[in-house]
Amino acid sequence: MSSKVRTINSAAQMEKLGAEIGSTLKAGDLIVLRGELGAGKTTFTRGLGRALGIEGVTSPTFVISKIYPGRIPLVHVDAYRLIGNELALFDDLDLESRIPQSITVIEWGGDFVKRLVDSYISIDIEFGVNEDERTVRINGLEA
Template identity: 55%
Template sequence: MHALGKRIGAQCVAGDLILLNGPLGAGKTVLVQGIGDALGIGDVTSPTFVISRIHKAPLPLIHVDAYRLLEGGKAALYLDDLDLDSPREGAVTVIEWGGAESARLSEERLEIVIDRTEEIREVTITPVGTRWQVLKL
């Protein structure tokens, strides 16, 4: 997952939105750590309890964990409260547990679903919009 994240991160530009979904322990945060490494950020940890963390770098990384927002059933409202629109333009934004309420943030996004059994990890990557059609893995 880390290596996949590095390959994706190497192709990121300002304004990119990446949505990650999968069960607990699937490797979402490890994938974000790989993206961070590609951006020159080595201290990416899960923002589960703080919800959102901005990692400063020439191309900053906004890392959101929406898991706790989903608990209240008002994820879209709480996501709006994070006010991601302004800083997102100059950064790469990755949202773990990024469902439909996160997808509305951009018509150009990369949706990644990680499915994991005990022995197999299957990753489905869906480019939405023209921006990600050139993704090379």
């Protein structure tokens, strides 16, 4: 398992990290973003989208999942409202059919992802010592 830790000092830097990682991804890759409300998961995903030629990624909270056409399509899932719900609701998103040709980013989806892929990238975002600081841990994981 590969692991990296980065200290991030602003939302702009978080977008830059997202773009940096996004530029290394290929179709079929899946990222699980972990971190409390407001940690910066969507901010990271906005930068990742930019690396794929996608502008304006916003929180999909009210629709659970959004698909953005790009160099490689980006599937952005916010599973927050599915926590504690039946897994069948997650299956309704039909991610299996989209993952192979897309880059998939899932917020709050740690409990569901093992059903979907053999390996994925897990990114943990923790609040730091001031309002704008975050510690980001990037791990390549076998499911």
